[in-house]
Amino acid sequence: MNYVEVQLELESEFTEILMAELAEAGFESFVETDEGLQAYIIEEDFNETVLQDLIAKYSEITAISSSWKSLERKNWNEEWERSYEPIEVGNDIRIRATFHEPDPTFTxxxxxxxxxxFGTGHHETTWLVMNEQLNLPHAGLSIMDVGCGTGILAILASKLGATSLLGFDIDEWAVENTVENFSMNGLGEEAEVFKGTINEVQAEKQFGGILANINRNILLEEIPKYVKHLLPGGWLVTSGFYEMDQSDIEKCAAETGLKKLRSNTRNQWATVVFEKEK
Known part of the structure; x- marks a missing residue:
C-alpha cells in the first residue's frame, strides 16, 4: 500500500484550518514545515480534484502553492527511521527505537x-491518549486498540497491567509493524492483532477498556459499536479529532449511554474519556 505526500506552501496562520479540512478529506497525518504543511493519505483514497477544489477555496484569501507525489513503501519507512527521535510523555513514558539507548529514569x-x-508517538493525539492511560485502570483488564497503528497504545496497556490485548487496523503495514513491536516488547499470546475493522470483532468479545485514536468521522460511525464490546464500568478513550469536533463526539457518546469523565487538548487536538454505566 502506497501513500501520497502533498506539500503545501502557505502562511502559518492557515495551517491549522487546512489540516482540519484535509483530515475531513481522508488525509491521515501531517507534518508542519517552515514553508507550510505536508499531508499524507493512502494512494487509493487520494482525489486530486478534491485537493484542487480545497486549494482554490483558500486561494481566494491567501497565497497557496501545492505539489504531490506518490511515496513507495521503502522510501516512506526509511524517511521516518532516519528522523525518528524518542518521545516522552511526562516523566513516566519514553518511546524509543532500538537504536536509542534506554533511559532508566522513565517508568x-x-x-x-x-x-x-500512525502512532509513533510524535502525533499530538497519541501523546494525549497515552497521558490519559496513565490515569485509567488497566490491571487485569482486556483492552482493545482500534486502528492500532504501531500498537504503541496496546503495548503501554500491557505495561500498565492489561492481561489481554486485541488490536486491528485496515493498513497491512500497520498490522505488520504492530506484530513486530509486540514481539520487541515481550508480548506473547495475550496480544492479538488482525487486519480489519470493528465489524470483524466477535460479538461476544468484551473489554474493560477501549482505545480509539482514529478520526472524527469513523468515531461518529463506530462509537455505538464500541459500546457493545465495552463491559459495564469500562472506559473508552477517544482521540484523533480537533477541539472544534469535540462536541460532536461527546453528543454521539452520550446518545449511546456513555458518561464523560474528562477531556484534554494539546495544540488544538482533543481527547475525551468516557465510561459505560455499571
Whole structure:
C-alpha cells in the first residue's frame, strides 16, 4: 500500500484550518514545515480534484502553492527511521527505537520499529491518549486498540497491567509493524492483532477498556459499536479529532449511554474519556 505526500506552501496562520479540512478529506497525518504543511493519505483514497477544489477555496484569501507525489513503501519507512527521535510523555513514558539507548529514569520504556504507521508517538493525539492511560485502570483488564497503528497504545496497556490485548487496523503495514513491536516488547499470546475493522470483532468479545485514536468521522460511525464490546464500568478513550469536533463526539457518546469523565487538548487536538454505566 502506497501513500501520497502533498506539500503545501502557505502562511502559518492557515495551517491549522487546512489540516482540519484535509483530515475531513481522508488525509491521515501531517507534518508542519517552515514553508507550510505536508499531508499524507493512502494512494487509493487520494482525489486530486478534491485537493484542487480545497486549494482554490483558500486561494481566494491567501497565497497557496501545492505539489504531490506518490511515496513507495521503502522510501516512506526509511524517511521516518532516519528522523525518528524518542518521545516522552511526562516523566513516566519514553518511546524509543532500538537504536536509542534506554533511559532508566522513565517508568515505562516502550520499544518500536518506527515506520510510517500512525502512532509513533510524535502525533499530538497519541501523546494525549497515552497521558490519559496513565490515569485509567488497566490491571487485569482486556483492552482493545482500534486502528492500532504501531500498537504503541496496546503495548503501554500491557505495561500498565492489561492481561489481554486485541488490536486491528485496515493498513497491512500497520498490522505488520504492530506484530513486530509486540514481539520487541515481550508480548506473547495475550496480544492479538488482525487486519480489519470493528465489524470483524466477535460479538461476544468484551473489554474493560477501549482505545480509539482514529478520526472524527469513523468515531461518529463506530462509537455505538464500541459500546457493545465495552463491559459495564469500562472506559473508552477517544482521540484523533480537533477541539472544534469535540462536541460532536461527546453528543454521539452520550446518545449511546456513555458518561464523560474528562477531556484534554494539546495544540488544538482533543481527547475525551468516557465510561459505560455499571
Amino acid at each position: 515505562y520504556d516502550l520499544l518500536i520499529q518506527p515506520k510510517m504507521s
